Amino acid sequence: MANLTETNTPVPETGVADLGLFAKPLFEDPSARKLSRVGVVDVGSNSVRLVVFDGAARSPAYFYNEKIMCALGAGMAETGHLSPEGRVRALSAMRRFRKLADSMGLSELTVVATAAVRDASDGAAFCEEVLRDTGLRIWVIDGEEEARLSAQGVLLGWPGAYGLVCDIGGSSMELAEISGGRVGRRVSSQLGPLKLRDIKGGAKARNAQIKEVMEGLQERMGVQRDRLFLVGGSWRAIARIDMVRRGYPLHVLHEYRMTPRAVSATVKFIKQSNLEELRNEAGVSSTRMALVPYAAEVLSRLVKTFKPKDIAISSYGIREGMLYEQMPQRLRDRDPLIEACRFAEAKDARTPGFGKVLFNFILPLYKSSSPQRRRLVKAACLLHDVSWRAHPDYRAEVCFDNATRANLGGLKHSERVFLGLALLHRYSNKRENTRFEDLYQMIDERARKEAEILGKAMRFGAMLWMNKDEDRGELRWFPKKKLLQLWITEDMMPLFGEVAEARLNSLAGSLEAAVELKTAKG
Structure with a gap:
């Protein structure tokens, strides 16, 4: 895999290169065929997921996709270390994923860990345990690198897109600006729902914390009033709920659009609803639904602070950004x-x-x-x-x-x-x-x-x-x-x-x- 910290060459400002539709397709090129099976593992604060891409085409297919909810970051605000139960589940998941990769003939798995592992006092010990037990080396990336990879995932679906990418995980929330294929300023925060859930003082204390942090993010990121791209499971769950509220007929999350007014209405709808009934109607897991109210508070403040012109859900994020990292530039440009x-x-x-x-x-x-x-x-x-x-x-x-x-x-x-x-x-x-x-x-x-x-x-x-x-x-x-x-x-x-x-x-x-x-x- 390429160095995760290197700067990528941008795609053209027009969005996609005018290479001629019926030129030789790049998926037949040997450098692209190397991407025909790309396996990545994302060790997040809430889940551990394996994705194997059939990546030779510019819009890759998901050859295999499995998520295990481990909640590694649960309770970290109080203990400072990974959830003991989450560690057991995550290690079991990594053993399974290694076996699956071997059976698929993958030469390697690229594994990255985000906020929970990088912040935990026993994060390094967990990585050593995984390496010893499975032979898989975990790359622990910082918040800005996480933001960059998530933004690259958005560029995988929208070449030349411009706006603000917001990726929310269990323990953190990242922002990155994109324009003309470039990833610009980026920043990480502690506004993950797992951490917000542990704040003492209830909704009033949470909202005060969210407001303070968001204002600091705005100072660092500057004016961002173009499109807001939302990445992450909690955002997708809120989008599903927005579809339920609107009676929207096409249940495809990628490229689903919301307005700031719709976000406000859906946050209010979540507060007024029976969460168990809403979870069943929207098809959201119980583990994810438990975090939705906290994520909704963050989204409400995010929209009020940055005032985007519109909002788009991206199903592509950090894992797709890892694939984008490995694509030749001429494939990115298509x-x-x-x-x-x-x-x-x-x-x-x-x-x-x-x-x-x-x-x-x-x-x-x-x-x-x-x-x-x-x-x-x-x-x-x-x-x-x-x-x-x-x-x-x-x-x-x-x-x-x-x-x-x-x-x-x-x-x-x-x-x-x-x-x-x-x-x-x-x-x-x-x-x-x-x-x-x-x-x-x-x-x-x-x-x-x-x-x-x-x-x-x-x-x-x-x-x-x-x-x-x-x-x-x-x-x-x-x-x-x-x-x-x-x-x-x-x-x-x-x-x-x-x-x-x-x-x-x-x-x-x-x-x-x-x-x-x-x-x-x-």
């Missing part, structure tokens, strides 16, 4: 959505590489579209055939489900629904009477119509040829005339059968256009 879709096509499509042909074929429909929309068109073309193994009766729904719930970075919730609808229409002319209709309302009618057109364009284009090296047809779109032309070579005419003709007419119907068929010599 668009995480497009790289992940390209990786999926190479792995699962019947004809890997055909996405390029399909994209070029339907591109005339999108010449006046924004770069953001064309980016989604590219993603859809790459994913249009990856679910072909699903039963035909359910293939459209499987496509929608995959797009809206897959582990994809760089994708807003509204964009997930657009992409899902486009892929649904790749296999079905209609979208009514599915179990996803409540999600359709997350985008407006115009976007729903655009997704339908994209899906029908892919549905038709996939009928004409399957060979990625063939390119003997062309669409021409005249929006002012409302005219759609298909130019096709004479030798390809046999492929334009009655089903293909029906699909072309369906596309034209959605465009409210007339159709002309033109032939050309091959």
